[in-house]
Amino acid sequence: MFGALHSFAATSSGPTVFITPLSLFKIGNITITNSMLFGWISAVILIIFFTVIAHRLTVKPKGGLIQLVEAGADFITNLVTSSFEDKERGRKYVPYFVTLFFFILFNNWLGLLPGVGDSITYHGNPLLRAFTGDWDATAAAGVVTMGLVYGASIKAAGFKKYIKHFFIGSPLNPMYLFLGIIEMFTDLTRVVSLSIRLFLNVTIGEIVIAVFSYLGHVVAPLTATPFTLVEIFIAALQAYIFVILSVNYLAIAVNHVTHNEDLTDEDVPETMALRPEKA
Amino acid sequence: MIVLADAIDTAIIAKGLMIGGGFIGPGIGIGIIGGNYMQAVGRNPEASKFLGQALVFVAIVELFALLAFASIFIVK
Numbered sequence: 001m002f003g004a005l006h007s008f009a010a011t012s013s014g015p016t017v018f019i020t021p022l023s024l025f026k027i028g029n030i031t032i033t034n035s036m037l038f039g040w041i042s043a044v045i046l047i048i049f050f051t052v053i054a055h056r057l058t059v060k061p062k063g064g065l066i067q068l069v070e071a072g073a074d075f076i077t078n079l080v081t082s083s084f085e086d087k088e089r090g091r092k093y094v095p096y097f098v099t100l101f102f103f104i105l106f107n108n109w110l111g112l113l114p115g116v117g118d119s120i121t122y123h124g125n126p127l128l129r130a131f132t133g134d135w136d137a138t139a140a141a142g143v144v145t146m147g148l149v150y151g152a153s154i155k156a157a158g159f160k161k162y163i164k165h166f167f168i169g170s171p172l173n174p175m176y177l178f179l180g181i182i183e184m185f186t187d188l189t190r191v192v193s194l195s196i197r198l199f200l201n202v203t204i205g206e207i208v209i210a211v212f213s214y215l216g217h218v219v220a221p222l223t224a225t226p227f228t229l230v231e232i233f234i235a236a237l238q239a240y241i242f243v244i245l246s247v248n249y250l251a252i253a254v255n256h257v258t259h260n261e262d263l264t265d266e267d268v269p270e271t272m273a274l275r276p277e278k279a
Numbered sequence: 280m281i282v283l284a285d286a287i288d289t290a291i292i293a294k295g296l297m298i299g300g301g302f303i304g305p306g307i308g309i310g311i312i313g314g315n316y317m318q319a320v321g322r323n324p325e326a327s328k329f330l331g332q333a334l335v336f337v338a339i340v341e342l343f344a345l346l347a348f349a350s351i352f353i354v355k
Binding site for chain 2: 017019193196197200201203204237238240241244245
């Protein structure tokens with residue numbers, strides 16, 4: 001059973017490794033890559049799956065699959081609402097993060113299926129590729145998530161207050177100005193760090209599986225199965241980490257800007273020197 | 280006189296150094312996280328519920344190891 005699963009990677013010419021998606025065909029000027037194709041397929045699978053699950057939901061659900069989905073949704077709901085000081089404000093963001101969690105989780109798991117990779121080719125290129133094994137896809141997820149974080153914090157506080165929350169004191173002090181600008185850059189680099197973490201974990205997991213099934217040669221199932229199991233665990237862990245990190249970024253920003261009466265420099269003694277002494 | 284760089288495939292050495300050097304730091308970091316987590320559990324068994332947070336920090340540290348691994352595909 002597992003022989004067919006892994007034999008596709010155990011070729012005599014060494015493992016074939018792609019770290020970028022390959023183009024399949026063109027619609028107009030837009031190049032359709034193999035990861036885009038698999039992303040659409042998994043999106044359709046997800047929509048059908050969750051529509052069926054949503055229609056079967058009852059107070060006492062029957063069947064393990066529904067309970068599994070319910071447990072996952074409940075877990076993320078608790079995670080999101082407990083991160084916010086204001087529970088009702090946190091409840092607003094729950095649907096997005098539950099969707100994000102299941103989208104990443106299912107894309108990671110579907111990418112591990114046999115047939116996704118080198119076994120099925122189209123004009124010499126692999127037909128399917130894990131959607132999260134493509135930096136464009138994870139960068140899109142990172143941009144949308146961090147866009148939600150910025151938008152929600154600006155909406156919660158107003159633009160002026162939002163800009164002000166980067167500065168620990170008066171921006172007229174050059175030290176605080178510098179620290180505030182660095183803080184802004186840190187906020188921007190979160191898009192890259194979120195997306196590259198997910199992308200590299202998935203892609204390097206595929207590379208590790210390919211390398212170990214190549215090294216195993218005849219006994220490829222024996223050598224590659226442990227790493228496939230590790231990848232199943234890592235796929236779930238990375239979905240959880242993507243969600244918990246983005247929830248934390250959102251919660252920190254929103255909790256901060258809605259509670260920032262103490263951020264004015266009125267009571268901060270360090271900034272006193274900038275103003276004339278109150279005699 | 281044979282130039283050493285012509286005689287030896289330096290890309291192999293570069294990849295080896297990159298993997299070796301790049302994995303030291305995250306290895307130490309994950310060791311520190313795991314050790315401190317076990318110490319916290321040993322002092323206070325209630326702290327074992329923070330395994331999820333420990334894994335989050337492991338993932339943050341692991342990113343740098345993955346970056347080092349991904350960099351070997353850039354070296355030709």
